[in-house]
Amino acid sequence: MQPINPDLVRLEQVRRELARRDFARFVQQIKPDYQMTWFHAVICNQLQALARKEIKKLMVFMPPQNGKSEVATRSFPPYLFGLNPNLRIAVLSYAASKAKKFNREIQQxxxxxxxxxxxxxxxxxxxxxEAVSRTTEQFDLVGYNGSLKSVGRQGPLTGDPVDIAILDDLLKDRLEAQSLTIRENTWNWIVDVVETRFHNDSQILYVTTRWDEDDPAGRFLERDGYRSDANPTGWEVVSFAALKTADIVPYDQRPVGTALWPERHSQQRLEAIRQNSPLTFNSLYQQDPRPSTEAMVFPDWIEVDEFPACDSQFLGMDFGYSNDPTTLIRIGISGRKLYLDELIYETGLTNPDIIERAHLAKVNPREELIADNAEPKSIEEIKRGTTLASGQRLAGLNIKACTKGPGSINAGIQKLKEYQVHYTKRSLNLRREVRNYQWIMAGGVATNTPIDAYNHALDAVRSAVYTKYKVPVGRAKVSIPMRKKTSYFNQ
Incomplete structure (x- = not known):
């Protein structure tokens, strides 16, 4: 047996003590094979600040497969328990199966x-x-009050208050992110279930990749704002783009255009993704859910404070129900300027509901309303009016079906491009659609075919304007040109 080397013993004791005090060293201590890069160290420093209660709300935005969950969701809870075994932690994800997997990995x-x-x-x-729980949904620490619950989206979070909530990817994919119903249900669950378990000192960590401007991260930031001296309870945000942008980020000193983790995801591979799918690249890889102007169908619409008096005024409607919203947009035209104001954008509306919402929005029953021609029965019922449960009679609306046919979608898009279009700042859903409505891309070039998403309010506008003004304004009708490919660095 070799003699004990006191120097090696002291060195090991120092290493262990540093791992207890510093989260980055802790990760390397319990996962020696973990590839700790410079950006992982930045995240660890922010998580350390969260552990010290210097930060109350922290968001971490990163491209997929860059090790964010390993650090923030699998390793951080054990470190927190080491500092304070009385903490009550909740780990939340888009599905119960995913949350349970995190639970098992934390226990390991x-x-x-x-x-x-x-x-x-x-x-x-x-x-x-026997008196202490240990399942893949919840476990308790022996001899302490500490516990961890793992819950999938829409799952229950009853019982004890939550000291720290860790949210890891609450939306599974783009299909979920594009669903208004899923986004609404997710946000309502956060507000009604998750946040009701918080107390004054509760903290929250949200680790995700961005999918949409209206995803939970976007709603959190819109509601709470960014952390600053003037807003100390706002969100501290750490965001890493797969390819470095020109934005000045103190913790990210890469040259513009270089890859975040080239050993894992090369610049060449990322550039190919950007060319083939700009929207996916901008949101999922760059953490900027706005599409590139190259892909946007309407890149130059303007936001205004109010809806002005116009030479001509009418309404456009698109029907929806379960998953898609019913939309009603007021449209005004003065010369070559077109103005839009969102009046209705809501799922689950029956025809009597639509009539009532229109009256509440102060729609004049005589005002011309052009609606989706796919529902003639709805058009007839809305035209006849309805009687409320209170006995009040509401007049029907001056509604008629729009003109549709082969090529009418592109023709309607082209018709809108003949105007300088403005929308009111209160038209939040319309604004989101405008920023996300885009062409299908082929090899980095925009085609003449729009993606069938983010178009419910826009369909109401497009079909109504096309129906009312089929003849081009002041010039001959032209086809939509193919867009030229633009270098990422020149955007």
Whole structure:
């Protein structure tokens, strides 16, 4: 047996103590094979600040497959328990199966020899600890009040208050992000279920890739704002683009255009993704859910404060119900200027509901309304009016079906391009659609075919304007040109 080397013993003791004090060293201690890069160290520093309660709300935006969940969701809870085994932590994700997987992986770290060396008093229940829970949905720490619950989106979060909530990707993919119903249900669940478990000192960590301007991250930031001296309770945001942009980011000193983790995701591979799917690249890889102007169908619409008096005024409607909203847009035209104001954007509306909402929006029953021609029965019912449960009679609307046919979508898009279009700042859903409505891209070039998404309010506008003004304004009708490919660095 070799003699004990006191210097090596002291060195190991120092390493363990540093791992207890510093989260980045902790990750490397319990996961020696983890590839800690410079940007992982930046995230670890922010998580350390969260652990010290210097930050109350933290968002981490990163491209997929860059190790964010390993650091923030799998390793951070064990570190928090080591500092304070009385913490009550909730780990939330888009599905119960995903949340349970995180739970199992957290338990594996807590029970590993490397962790037990650092924090030997933090112990999970064994078979003989019948009074202490240990499942893939919840576990308690033996001898302490600490616990961890893992919950999928829309799942219950009852019982004890939550000290720290860790949200990891609440939307699974773009299909979910594009669903108004899923976005609304997710946000309502956050507000009605998750945040009701918070107390004055509760903290929240949201780790995600961006999908949409209206995703939970976007709604959090719109509601709470960014953290600053003037807004200390806002969100601290750490965001890494797959390819460095020209934005000045103190913690990211890469040259513009270079890859975040070239050993894992090369610049060549990322450039190919950008060319083939600009929207996916901008949102999922650049953490900027706005599409590139190259892909946008309407890149130059203007936001205004109010809807002005116009030479001509009418309404456009697109029907929806379960998943898609019913939309009603007021349209005004003065010369070559067109103005839009969102009046209705809501799912689950029956025809009597639509009539009532229109009256509440102060729609004149005699005002011309051009609606989707796919629902003649709805058009007839809305024209006849309705009687409310109170007995009040509401007059029907002056509604008629729009003109549709082969090529009418592109013709309607071209008709709108003949105007300088403005929309009111209160038209939030219309604004979101304008910023996300885009052409299908082929090899980095925009085609003449729009993606069938983000178009409910826009369909109401497009079909109504096309129906009313089929003849081009002041010039001959032209086809929509193919757009030229533009270098990323010249955008």
């Amino acid at each position: 770290r807590l029970t590993s020899p490397r962790y037990q060396i650092l924090f030997p008093s933090v112990r999970l229940a064994s078979a003989k600890d």
